[in-house]
Amino acid sequence: AQSVAQPEDQVNVAEGNPLTVKCTYSVSGNPYLFWYVQYPNRGLQFLLKYITGDNLVKGSYGFEAEFNKSQTSFHLKKPSALVSDSALYFCAVSSGTYKYIFGTGTRLKVLA
Amino acid sequence: DADVTQTPRNRITKTGKRIMLECSQTKGHDRMYWYRQDPGLGLRLIYYSFDVKDINKGEISDGYSVSRQAQAKFSLSLESAIPNQTALYFCATSEDRTGGLTDTQYFGPGTRLTVL
Numbered sequence: 001a002q003s004v005a006q007p008e009d010q011v012n013v014a015e016g017n018p019l020t021v022k023c024t025y026s027v028s029g030n031p032y033l034f035w036y037v038q039y040p041n042r043g044l045q046f047l048l049k050y051i052t053g054d055n056l057v058k059g060s061y062g063f064e065a066e067f068n069k070s071q072t073s074f075h076l077k078k079p080s081a082l083v084s085d086s087a088l089y090f091c092a093v094s095s096g097t098y099k100y101i102f103g104t105g106t107r108l109k110v111l112a
Numbered sequence: 113d114a115d116v117t118q119t120p121r122n123r124i125t126k127t128g129k130r131i132m133l134e135c136s137q138t139k140g141h142d143r144m145y146w147y148r149q150d151p152g153l154g155l156r157l158i159y160y161s162f163d164v165k166d167i168n169k170g171e172i173s174d175g176y177s178v179s180r181q182a183q184a185k186f187s188l189s190l191e192s193a194i195p196n197q198t199a200l201y202f203c204a205t206s207e208d209r210t211g212g213l214t215d216t217q218y219f220g221p222g223t224r225l226t227v228l
Contacts, residue, residue: 034216
């Protein structure tokens with residue numbers, strides 16, 4: 001079965017420090033991986049995706065993610081966190097022709 | 113996002129009532145989706161539609177039905193609402209550039225539904 005896991009319910013980081021939000025996946029074929037962010041009272045917004053090629057993917061708002069095939073991971077990173085980055089982050093893997101499988105979400109809190 | 117709108121944004125109803133949630137999009141996408149979000153469970157797919165004549169069940173379709181009235185409109189109905197359908201509901205669209213596997217999805221702002 002295909003699945004995605006976000007092992008941390010919440011991540012706290014001080015403003016200006018680097019942040020990492022973890023995601024691991026399990027798929028039978030080639031993985032197509034996504035990160036979305038949800039701000040309060042808003043829908044999910046696309047941040048970035050890995051399809052093929054360079055393992056380091058750059059996305060919106062200064063975020064990037066590194067695809068690691070051997071560790072089946074796709075961790076989201078940012079070199080310097082902002083208070084405005086505080087939100088709920090979802091990792092997703094594409095499965096089949098229509099379906100995303102979403103992780104359970106990680107709440108990021110950036111402390112001033 | 114303004115390109116994908118959902119009405120109502122909030123709704124409180126009683127057990128047994130029929131409820132319709134509506135979604136409209138101006139992105140011109142063929143594919144539309146309904147998800148529900150529950151704390152600690154992430155998003156789960158209820159129904160999806162590849163075009164007006166193609167509607168499919170997702171992983172949690174029991175108790176729900178949908179109607180694709182036009183390319184731009186996709187409605188979700190709860191025929192007889194029950195308390196465990198209390199959740200945040202999202203509509204999404206995608207463009208189907210590559211057969212769906214790598215498509216980015218674009219989400220509406222959500223409808224918060226409470227069933228008493």
